[in-house]
Amino acid sequence: MTSSPHPRLVLTALSLVLTLATGPTYAEMPSDLALEGDIEAGRIVATTRAKGNCVACHVIAGAESPGAIGPILIAMQTRYPSKRALAEQIWDPTTQTPGVVMPPFGKHEILTEQEFADVVEFIWSL
Numbered sequence: 001m002t003s004s005p006h007p008r009l010v011l012t013a014l015s016l017v018l019t020l021a022t023g024p025t026y027a028e029m030p031s032d033l034a035l036e037g038d039i040e041a042g043r044i045v046a047t048t049r050a051k052g053n054c055v056a057c058h059v060i061a062g063a064e065s066p067g068a069i070g071p072i073l074i075a076m077q078t079r080y081p082s083k084r085a086l087a088e089q090i091w092d093p094t095t096q097t098p099g100v101v102m103p104p105f106g107k108h109e110i111l112t113e114q115e116f117a118d119v120v121e122f123i124w125s126l
Helices: 007-022 039-047 083-091 113-125
Strands: none
Touching: 039 113, 083 113
């Protein structure tokens, strides 16, 4: 009897394959990208397993079943000099940390521009 892989593992692998297959649209975050998002919409994207899924790797206050791979997302405005600096980290974390496992959410268009702005607004508010 063989066991099936966990559904979340399958979705993560599929997401990675699709991300790599489509390739990046923007190597760097566009300078004119609007970063004014909606905190509540960003919270939903960040905590939804099928979309942003930040909680798979990060502890976020109030989110269920957080991961422990990435840093705890608290005091973000003291950890980043600006919202744009935080956005650049989310856009492509490999720029600052080449070996990081966090996917480049903006660079690989994992999130739409609005979802990206919403997630940045939410994370910045933590």
